[in-house]
Amino acid sequence: MTSDAKPFTGVAPRPRAASPSWLRRAGVPAVQLAILAVIIAAWQLCADAHLINGQLFGTPSGIVKSARQTIADGSLLTDTWLTVYETITGFILGTLLGSVLGLGLWYSRFVARVVEPAAVAFNGVPKIALGPLIIIWLGAGTESKIVLAFVSTFVVALLAAYGATREVDRDLVTLLRSVGASRWQIFRKLLVPSAMPTMFAAMRINVGFALVGAVVGEFISSQHGLGHAVFVAGNLFDLNTVWLGIIVLSLVAAIMYSCLAFAERALVKGRS
Amino acid sequence: MPHLELTGISQAFRRPDGTLHRVLAECSFGIERGQFVSIVGPSGSGKTTLFNVIAGLAAPQSGSVTIGGTPVDGPSTRVSYMLQKDLLMPWRTTLENVTLGLEIRGVPLREARRRGTELLERYGLSGSENVYPSALSGGMRQRAALIRTLVLEPEIVLLDEPFSALDYQTRLMLEGDVRRIMGERGCTAILVTHDIDEAVSISDRVIVLGGKPASIKLDLSIELTIEGVRTPATAREAPEFRSYHKAVWEQLDVTLPGAA
Numbered sequence: 001m002t003s004d005a006k007p008f009t010g011v012a013p014r015p016r017a018a019s020p021s022w023l024r025r026a027g028v029p030a031v032q033l034a035i036l037a038v039i040i041a042a043w044q045l046c047a048d049a050h051l052i053n054g055q056l057f058g059t060p061s062g063i064v065k066s067a068r069q070t071i072a073d074g075s076l077l078t079d080t081w082l083t084v085y086e087t088i089t090g091f092i093l094g095t096l097l098g099s100v101l102g103l104g105l106w107y108s109r110f111v112a113r114v115v116e117p118a119a120v121a122f123n124g125v126p127k128i129a130l131g132p133l134i135i136i137w138l139g140a141g142t143e144s145k146i147v148l149a150f151v152s153t154f155v156v157a158l159l160a161a162y163g164a165t166r167e168v169d170r171d172l173v174t175l176l177r178s179v180g181a182s183r184w185q186i187f188r189k190l191l192v193p194s195a196m197p198t199m200f201a202a203m204r205i206n207v208g209f210a211l212v213g214a215v216v217g218e219f220i221s222s223q224h225g226l227g228h229a230v231f232v233a234g235n236l237f238d239l240n241t242v243w244l245g246i247i248v249l250s251l252v253a254a255i256m257y258s259c260l261a262f263a264e265r266a267l268v269k270g271r272s
Numbered sequence: 273m274p275h276l277e278l279t280g281i282s283q284a285f286r287r288p289d290g291t292l293h294r295v296l297a298e299c300s301f302g303i304e305r306g307q308f309v310s311i312v313g314p315s316g317s318g319k320t321t322l323f324n325v326i327a328g329l330a331a332p333q334s335g336s337v338t339i340g341g342t343p344v345d346g347p348s349t350r351v352s353y354m355l356q357k358d359l360l361m362p363w364r365t366t367l368e369n370v371t372l373g374l375e376i377r378g379v380p381l382r383e384a385r386r387r388g389t390e391l392l393e394r395y396g397l398s399g400s401e402n403v404y405p406s407a408l409s410g411g412m413r414q415r416a417a418l419i420r421t422l423v424l425e426p427e428i429v430l431l432d433e434p435f436s437a438l439d440y441q442t443r444l445m446l447e448g449d450v451r452r453i454m455g456e457r458g459c460t461a462i463l464v465t466h467d468i469d470e471a472v473s474i475s476d477r478v479i480v481l482g483g484k485p486a487s488i489k490l491d492l493s494i495e496l497t498i499e500g501v502r503t504p505a506t507a508r509e510a511p512e513f514r515s516y517h518k519a520v521w522e523q524l525d526v527t528l529p530g531a532a
Binding site for chain 1 (some may be wrong): 328363364375377404434
């Protein structure tokens with residue numbers, strides 16, 4: 001049971017190959033930034049020297065110019081805000097409804113057995129394929145993007161939460177029953193907290209899915225949003241604006257991951 | 273009147289092919305208040321089945337269980353149990369794990385925390401109240417599980433091989449603690465085990481199960497001559513220890529499966 005005690009082998013652990021001390025002192029972020037700087041500089045130099053076609057690949061200076069322009073005319077902020085709004089709304093709705101329903105299936109094995117095959121089948125469908133339907137039904141506005149982000153995340157959250165309830169230690173259920181716990185108490189004090197880590201794992205996957213849902217919805221039909229901006233710029237061979245959209249999208253994803261990691265640290269306790 | 277009385281307990285399960293698998297046949301015995309009794313038998317002998325029947329987790333096919341004359345027909349607040357697995361919830365601190373049962377029974381939080389803290393202090397876990405189980409050693413975890421059992425103030429404590437996952441030293445120490453604590457609190461204790469040494473050294477009485485379906489093959493009172501305090505170590509040195517051990521061993525008639 002004492003998993004923290006290392007087996008005694010009589011041999012001292014071999015020190016790992018040491019990286020140079022200046023590198024370790026600088027730390028991981030500094031190295032990452034340095035690599036990024038080298039790539040950007042090389043990219044710019046190659047374009048300036050006409051080693052690569054700046055028109056086809058875009059250039060760092062062109063991306064900065066495009067950023068200045070779109071910040072100045074306000075379109076970058078409105079597009080970003082819109083896409084973030086669609087993504088987060090769809091993500092929250094999908095995660096909440098999916099998790100609640102998935103956990104709720106624990107209450108009825110009958111309903112669970114009815115729902116499970118449908119959920120598994122729907123999970124296999126690329127949700128993007130639903131895009132045309134949803135846009136025809138809901139129009140080209142934000143609603144259709146929210147719904148696309150929602151359907152992209154809902155089933156993942158549902159199957160994760162339901163799967164987690166099935167992993168719960170049966171002896172713990174018996175223990176709670178033996179002290180007189182009601183079904184609701186077992187749900188609240190055992191099912192929900194023990195499903196939490198799995199549900200967070202599903203949420204990490206769903207950040208990406210929600211973004212794909214919103215952006216692809218904008219690709220198909222929209223007037224605004226980062227997906228719209230990238231799509232239009234691509235058609236106009238304005239590669240710098242495409243890059244800008246990609247960079248902002250990855251920042252959005254990174255920020256969402258950080259928020260999620262923060263929530264996980266606050267809500268999932270006692271994991272070593 | 274015995275504190276706990278089993279009368280003609282039989283239990284059977286239906287196999288998937290429809291035939292009846294009889295596990296226990298006509299087991300009857302009574303246990304006096306404050307007695308420490310071990311039930312020993314080879315694996316698959318129905319020890320855990322008997323445990324579940326006494327705990328009220330499973331109804332027997334026939335026969336009855338009474339505690340202080342009252343029939344058991346479901347989990348009772350007078351009985352509390354402890355298993356080989358500590359079953360501590362990783363997301364709860366030691367204290368929160370200990371007070372779980374009180375919380376479910378609706379004891380006010382402050383009162384529950386007070387009672388939990390008091391027992392943790394008394395039984396050697398002070399300082400671990402606000403630590404998560406992942407930071408505790410196997411022995412400490414099992415001790416926390418014991419305190420979670422005791423805080424419910426049961427009259428009868430059922431122990432299903434609670435020491436078998438521990439290393440030898442921790443095990444001896446915890447066996448001694450459990451016997452002493454049961455005595456202090458006046459609890460009637462029933463230990464299910466397959467370890468003869470453990471059963472003889474810790475108990476006032478050893479009941480051996482055997483046969484298929486299992487019935488009581490031996491009911492042995494343990495009286496050890498010990499100078500000083502009875503601990504698992506001193507009990508093993510008592511002159512009678514070997515003969516009790518031998519008597520139980522002979523009744524277990526251990527054979528390899530298929531060799532008989």
